[in-house]
Amino acid sequence: MRRWSVKLSALDRRIIALAIPALGTLAIEPLYILVDTAIVGRLGTDQLAGLAIAGTVLLTITALLGFMQYGVTPEVAYARGSGETERARVIARDATWLAVFLGIPVALLVSLCAHPLAGLLGATGGVLEAATTYLRISAVGLPFVFITLVGHGVMRGYNDLRKPLVVVLIANVANVIIEIVVVYGFKMGIAGSAWSTVVVQIGAAVAFATILRPHLARVRPAWVRMKPFLVIGSHLGLRSAAMLAVWITVTRVAAHVDTPTLAAHQVLFQLFTFLALILDALAIPAQSLVAGAMGSLDPEDAMAVGWSSTRLSLWVGCGFCVIVSITSPLVPHIFTNDAAVISRVTAGLLILGVIQIPGAVAFALDGALIGGQDSRFLGRAAVFNLVAYVPFLVATVMYPALGIGGLWGGQLAWMTCRALVNTHRFRSRRWMPAALQTR
Numbered sequence: 001m002r003r004w005s006v007k008l009s010a011l012d013r014r015i016i017a018l019a020i021p022a023l024g025t026l027a028i029e030p031l032y033i034l035v036d037t038a039i040v041g042r043l044g045t046d047q048l049a050g051l052a053i054a055g056t057v058l059l060t061i062t063a064l065l066g067f068m069q070y071g072v073t074p075e076v077a078y079a080r081g082s083g084e085t086e087r088a089r090v091i092a093r094d095a096t097w098l099a100v101f102l103g104i105p106v107a108l109l110v111s112l113c114a115h116p117l118a119g120l121l122g123a124t125g126g127v128l129e130a131a132t133t134y135l136r137i138s139a140v141g142l143p144f145v146f147i148t149l150v151g152h153g154v155m156r157g158y159n160d161l162r163k164p165l166v167v168v169l170i171a172n173v174a175n176v177i178i179e180i181v182v183v184y185g186f187k188m189g190i191a192g193s194a195w196s197t198v199v200v201q202i203g204a205a206v207a208f209a210t211i212l213r214p215h216l217a218r219v220r221p222a223w224v225r226m227k228p229f230l231v232i233g234s235h236l237g238l239r240s241a242a243m244l245a246v247w248i249t250v251t252r253v254a255a256h257v258d259t260p261t262l263a264a265h266q267v268l269f270q271l272f273t274f275l276a277l278i279l280d281a282l283a284i285p286a287q288s289l290v291a292g293a294m295g296s297l298d299p300e301d302a303m304a305v306g307w308s309s310t311r312l313s314l315w316v317g318c319g320f321c322v323i324v325s326i327t328s329p330l331v332p333h334i335f336t337n338d339a340a341v342i343s344r345v346t347a348g349l350l351i352l353g354v355i356q357i358p359g360a361v362a363f364a365l366d367g368a369l370i371g372g373q374d375s376r377f378l379g380r381a382a383v384f385n386l387v388a389y390v391p392f393l394v395a396t397v398m399y400p401a402l403g404i405g406g407l408w409g410g411q412l413a414w415m416t417c418r419a420l421v422n423t424h425r426f427r428s429r430r431w432m433p434a435a436l437q438t439r
Contacts, residue, residue, distance in 0.1 A: 019281045024168075051266060053122070054131045058142075070236055074287055092212065111136050122256060164208075250411065286367035289301075291373070321354060384421065392407070
């Protein structure tokens with residue numbers, strides 16, 4: 001393992017140079033929902049809780065199909081590292097076809113099943129109505145979200161992260177302006193919040209389609225080429241499903257406890273997502289750089305990238321831990337005026353701060369292992385990691401008074417387990433082809 005010194009190496013600087021635009025993109029992306037959360041939170045607790053339900057459903061869908069982003073990055077980077085430029089263009093085209101083929105039927109299904117899906121997660125009364133409204137409108141934007149995911153993945157494979165940053169920045173500025181106008185100016189409530197986001201998602205997809213054009217081969221869709229990509233997707237999908245099992249069950253149990261706990265969980269979860277994606281900025285370069293090193297048959301460079309990303313991520317994670325803890329009495333007031341929600345968010349923020357430390361390790365090495373195309377292991381490990389979380393979930397179901405502490409304590413245990421498992425796997429080098437493990 002490389003020394004964990006404070007001095008930045010050339011590799012550290014290279015990763016940071018790639019991470020800065022990735023940081024901007026990933027930090028801005030969740031502002032879609034953070035803006036929704038802040039604006040909808042002012043409409044009332046039922047609307048905020050309804051957004052929590054709808055957001056969980058939408059997160060589930062995009063996470064399960066996230067392989068279109070995380071699967072295409074190492075494939076494109078590996079092909080480029082091997083000198084197979086045309087193959088990289090074919091991979092990018094096939095991923096775009098998949099976004100179209102999967103996006104339309106998924107959107108129709110969500111629209112038709114919005115009410116039962118929200119009810120399944122525990123929504124009732126005004127919360128159910130708000131969640132159903134938001135879901136049905138948001139379904140319109142899903143095909144465009146999938147195209148955008150592919151755009152991010154392809155451009156990361158090319159280590160071109162500046163164009164996606166510009167697209168996402170413009171999209172989020174537009175979202176803030178449009179949402180304020182339609183929600184407060186036109187009095188459209190939670191429906192206006194959903195429609196404003198859909199309009200911006202369509203614009204972002206059009207922008208990515210333009211950016212991707214030079215990187216797409218002129219080939220027709222073919223099952224023989226898409227099948228291996230879908231196999232990788234099945235492993236990454238299992239990984240996503242295991243992680244979603246945590247987030248969905250937390251939301252479901254929070255709804256079981258009481259409405260203020262559910263509303264507080266929505267705020268905490270969106271802040272968790274925001275911070276996690278910032279940490280993930282250091283994992284994005286690891287995906288493409290590790291894949292490129294493996295394509296060039298350079299295992300030592302691949303290992304160096306992984307450890308460098310982890311070290312840098314830990315520095316950022318520790319900083320987040322301090323900031324979140326210090327600001328915990330102030331942040332809740334940004335999202336709500338409800339005293340019961342504020343008290344729960346304040347307590348949850350202290351746990352969220354600690355989560356940043358193991359999260360920094362878990363996310364960085366996730367990126368390195370994805371770059372090493374170790375998707376089969378990542379899927380199985382994600383299921384194993386649930387053993388650290390389940391006891392906390394069961395305890396909170398049996399003793400609802402544990403509330404936010406029990407639910408987010410479970411996520412701290414889960415994240416710590418992820419960090420330990422990923423560290424062991426990466427250090428072992430068993431994720432590399434056998435011929436490179438001792439090279």
